[in-house]
Amino acid sequence: MKKELREHLKRQxxxxxxxxxxxxxSDGMPEKLLRSLxxxxxxxxxxxxxxxxxxENTALVGVGGYGRGELFPQSDVDLxxxxxxxxxxATTAKLEELVQLxxxxxxxxxxxxxxxxxxxxxxxxxxxxxxxxxxxxLICGNLPLFGTLQERYRxxxxxxxxxxxxxxxxxxxxxxxxxxxxxxxxxxxESPGGLRDLQVILWMVKAAGVANSWRTLATSGLITQTEAxxxxxxxxxxxxxxxxxHLHAKRREDRLVFDVQTAIAxxxxxxxxxxxxxxxxxxxxxxQRYYWAAKxxxxxxxxxxxxxxxxxxxxxxxxxxxxxxFNNVDGLIDISEDDTFATTPSAMLEVxxxxxxxxxxxxxxxxxxxxxxxxxxxxxxxxxADRRNHALFLRILQAPVGLLHALRRMNDLSILxxxxxxxxxxxxxMQHDLxxxxxxxxHILMVVRNMRRFAMAEHAHEYPFCSQLMANFPxxxxxxxxxxxxxxxKGRGGDHSKLGTVDAEQFCREHGxxxxxxxxxxxxxxQHLTMSQVAQKQDLSDPDVIAAFANLVKDERxxxxxxxxTVADIRGTSPKVWNAWKGKLLEDLYRVTLRVLGGEPHSADxxxxxxxxxxxxxxxxxxxxxxAHTALWKQLDMAYFLRHDAADIAWQTRALYDxxxxxxxxxxxxxxxxxxxxxxxxxxKDQPDLFARICSYFDRKNFSILDAKIHTTHHGYALDTFLVxxxxxxxxxxxxxxxxxxxxxxxxxxxxxxxxxxxxRLSRLSRTFPIQPTxxxxxxxxxxxxxxxIAANDRTGLLYSIANVLAKYKxxxxxxxxxTLGERVEDVFLIDGPSLNVARNQIQLETDLLEAxxx
Numbered sequence: 001m002k003k004e005l006r007e008h009l010k011r012q013x014x015x016x017x018x019x020x021x022x023x024x025x026s027d028g029m030p031e032k033l034l035r036s037l038x039x040x041x042x043x044x045x046x047x048x049x050x051x052x053x054x055x056e057n058t059a060l061v062g063v064g065g066y067g068r069g070e071l072f073p074q075s076d077v078d079l080x081x082x083x084x085x086x087x088x089x090a091t092t093a094k095l096e097e098l099v100q101l102x103x104x105x106x107x108x109x110x111x112x113x114x115x116x117x118x119x120x121x122x123x124x125x126x127x128x129x130x131x132x133x134x135x136x137x138l139i140c141g142n143l144p145l146f147g148t149l150q151e152r153y154r155x156x157x158x159x160x161x162x163x164x165x166x167x168x169x170x171x172x173x174x175x176x177x178x179x180x181x182x183x184x185x186x187x188x189x190e191s192p193g194g195l196r197d198l199q200v201i202l203w204m205v206k207a208a209g210v211a212n213s214w215r216t217l218a219t220s221g222l223i224t225q226t227e228a229x230x231x232x233x234x235x236x237x238x239x240x241x242x243x244x245x246h247l248h249a250k251r252r253e254d255r256l257v258f259d260v261q262t263a264i265a266x267x268x269x270x271x272x273x274x275x276x277x278x279x280x281x282x283x284x285x286x287x288q289r290y291y292w293a294a295k296x297x298x299x300x301x302x303x304x305x306x307x308x309x310x311x312x313x314x315x316x317x318x319x320x321x322x323x324x325x326f327n328n329v330d331g332l333i334d335i336s337e338d339d340t341f342a343t344t345p346s347a348m349l350e351v352x353x354x355x356x357x358x359x360x361x362x363x364x365x366x367x368x369x370x371x372x373x374x375x376x377x378x379x380x381x382x383x384x385a386d387r388r389n390h391a392l393f394l395r396i397l398q399a400p401v402g403l404l405h406a407l408r409r410m411n412d413l414s415i416l417x418x419x420x421x422x423x424x425x426x427x428x429x430m431q432h433d434l435x436x437x438x439x440x441x442x443h444i445l446m447v448v449r450n451m452r453r454f455a456m457a458e459h460a461h462e463y464p465f466c467s468q469l470m471a472n473f474p475x476x477x478x479x480x481x482x483x484x485x486x487x488x489x490k491g492r493g494g495d496h497s498k499l500g501t502v503d504a505e506q507f508c509r510e511h512g513x514x515x516x517x518x519x520x521x522x523x524x525x526x527q528h529l530t531m532s533q534v535a536q537k538q539d540l541s542d543p544d545v546i547a548a549f550a551n552l553v554k555d556e557r558x559x560x561x562x563x564x565x566t567v568a569d570i571r572g573t574s575p576k577v578w579n580a581w582k583g584k585l586l587e588d589l590y591r592v593t594l595r596v597l598g599g600e601p602h603s604a605d606x607x608x609x610x611x612x613x614x615x616x617x618x619x620x621x622x623x624x625x626x627x628a629h630t631a632l633w634k635q636l637d638m639a640y641f642l643r644h645d646a647a648d649i650a651w652q653t654r655a656l657y658d659x660x661x662x663x664x665x666x667x668x669x670x671x672x673x674x675x676x677x678x679x680x681x682x683x684x685k686d687q688p689d690l691f692a693r694i695c696s697y698f699d700r701k702n703f704s705i706l707d708a709k710i711h712t713t714h715h716g717y718a719l720d721t722f723l724v725x726x727x728x729x730x731x732x733x734x735x736x737x738x739x740x741x742x743x744x745x746x747x748x749x750x751x752x753x754x755x756x757x758x759x760x761r762l763s764r765l766s767r768t769f770p771i772q773p774t775x776x777x778x779x780x781x782x783x784x785x786x787x788x789x790i791a792a793n794d795r796t797g798l799l800y801s802i803a804n805v806l807a808k809y810k811x812x813x814x815x816x817x818x819x820t821l822g823e824r825v826e827d828v829f830l831i832d833g834p835s836l837n838v839a840r841n842q843i844q845l846e847t848d849l850l851e852a853x854x855x
Contacts, residue, residue: 537789
């Protein structure tokens with residue numbers, strides 16, 4: 001090709017592309033852009049093809065999305081160069097020259113060069129190739145050759161095999177995206193409920209020769225005109241978003257990641273509203289709109305798949321009557337008449353109750369699904385006030401099995417949101433608190449799931465203590481109800497725990513529940529954050545803390561309900577938030593509170609004696625002398641024994657019984673008894689910057705500190721214990737233990753200055769949704785120490801930065817509770833020191849800490 005023509009085509013592509021994109025930014029019409037980009041490329045390809053001088057018995061074919069007639073701004077141009085026979089040397093050279101030319105023109109092409117026989121062989125072996133050929137479109141070249149390909153391809157197509165292969169492919173794809181359309185960073189093309197799910201339906205009916213568009217699909221009777229309109233609207237919305245993603249990223253990008261959500265929202269004309277706690281970001285409006293669209297696609301996809309299978313591959317069904325409204329057809333529940341839900345609206349709840357009560361029912365027929373979808377609007381205020389429907393909804397909640405499946409299916413079909421209007425408000429609502437990874441409705445259902453697993457024998461090994469408590473709880477359905485309402489008031493502004501109690505109480509009273517049961521559900525909703533805050537932020541060795549918590553819960557029933565909800569709630573936020581240490585803190589709080597509720601006073605003296613006796617019993621197993629503990633224990637006060645388990649006391653005593661007055665540092669490390677992380681004990685003559693020096697070591701080694709217990713003996717030694725984790729220590733923990741014991745001991749024996757804290761980088765999520773760092777210093781209730789509370793975005797080196805400031809002010813650290821909630825850190829320190837007696841120093845300390853935790 002002449003250089004002048006090459007440059008002309010290159011300019012033509014660039015100029016037309018700019019004009020097309022400018023037109024889209026002006027009129028916002030996605031179909032026009034996709035069609036225009038495809039036509040522009042078609043014209044250039046046609047010119048290049050004829051200039052290449054290929055033999056007449058060849059053809060250039062568009063396949064995949066490009067063959068369908070669409071071209072997104074940064075998508076590949078998928079091409080098939082179709083040959084009548086294997087190319088000779090001259091044709092091969094021309095083909096290589098053509099492909100190079102297309103790349104030189106700036107086209108991102110994906111190409112294959114095949115004969116008709118090769119196309120059919122590859123199609124039979126690979127469902128992806130078979131699918132791309134389904135949308136083949138002749139661009140230029142030999143029409144009869146292309147006709148031969150299409151004729152032989154249609155003859156070889158097995159619609160049944162194609163249908164089942166695409167269903168399997170879709171399920172695997174959904175599993176990759178955790179089977180939810182409600183990921184906080186969804187892929188608008190591949191995630192459940194996205195563009196690909198729409199394409200799968202059209203591929204199936206096209207392969208069967210039934211239809212090739214939503215309109216012709218409606219004409220065939222497989223979907224209604226209303227459904228076709230809805231599907232076209234959602235498809236257009238997803239295409240619009242995908243185009244904007246490509247234009248914003250200037251590359252092929254189909255993920256609505258946090259970094260781009262605001263930009264995409266604003267390009268659609270969405271704006272943030274409100275301020276402070278009542279602020280709703282433009283990105284939240286965008287994502288809620290996206291989730292509702294994905295939810296609609298998921299619902300209709302579920303209906304259509306069954307409808308297609310039943311219509312294209314009918315099989316004789318065995319029908320068994322259930323009652324006058326429903327039949328069992330081959331394990332699927334089916335309405336007895338097309339207008340069952342129209343004439344008997346309460347049947348829309350009854351169908352879910354029946355599915356939980358009859359294990360032979362594995363799903364619903366497409367007729368039932370479609371009728372539910374279209375009649376859901378009959379669930380109105382009158383429906384919600386009907387006592388028959390109250391009884392049916394309670395039947396679902398009280399079902400021994402199938403509850404979670406029922407609630408999820410009810411949510412998918414918008415039945416749950418119609419029956420609980422306030423639940424409908426939080427469908428698809430994002431949570432920008434840096435530790436929830438699900439939308440509010442999906443988080444709630446995840447908490448119900450976790451609660452249900454406590455009641456299932458096959459999951460008893462996961463959380464044995466929770467399963468034991470659940471097995472002895474007489475009315476577990478009340479726990480599911482509390483879980484259903486605990487976050488239902490999110491996003492309204494104000495305290496969602498308080499606002500949610502109003503919804504919960506109203507539901508309970510409308511559904512005729514007893515005063516006792518109503519009070520329990522309301523208590524769970526109102527206090528669902530309390531137990532976590534007490535366990536992770538307060539001193540559980542303090543009898544006053546335990547007494548106050550016991551006074552709040554009042555009895556074992558309330559304590560057990562709150563404990564189970566708290567564990568299920570934390571586990572339902574994000575895989576990163578739950579850990580064994582949090583589990584131990586909650587279980588410890590539960591057990592000690594239960595003893596107080598049982599009449600056993602939480603006496604410090606009694607607790608001290610119990611722990612000492614238990615520790616001594618453990619020490620005897622090691623064959624140590626009877627007085628091995630005496631010298632060390634004389635130097636320890638009551639606070640030490642109350643803050644350590646008996647097993648920890650025995651472990652540290654064994655390590656130090658003949659070294660309690662050693663001049664050298666003693667560092668001992670072991671696998672943490674909680675089953676996660678390492679426990680590190682440090683014993684050394686006290687020094688002002690000890691905590692900071694230890695933190696600097698763990699920071700350098702990329703360890704995360706989950707907990708720290710700081711203690712000073714009567715004779716001036718520091719006895720500090722740390723619980724630390726590291727991502728990859730499980731495979732080589734013995735080597736890591738030896739390394740820590742050697743290196744940390746050497747570090748503490750040195751007199752080197754503390755290294756300057758590094759400014760670790762924030763994660764992508766934290767950069768997108770930064771929180772305002774806070775530092776709060778105030779006296780504790782007794783006026784003996786100060787409580788220092790710090791909240792900030794998590795980052796590498798954060799704790800060392802804090803410790804470095806404390807060392808500068810010569811602060812004495814007594815305890816440190818380090819709580820990481822996803823990307824958010826909330827640390828609480830119990831401190832004192834002479835410098836804190838001056839108000840000006842307190843203000844300066846807070847200022848320096850704020851500066852240290854900023855990035």
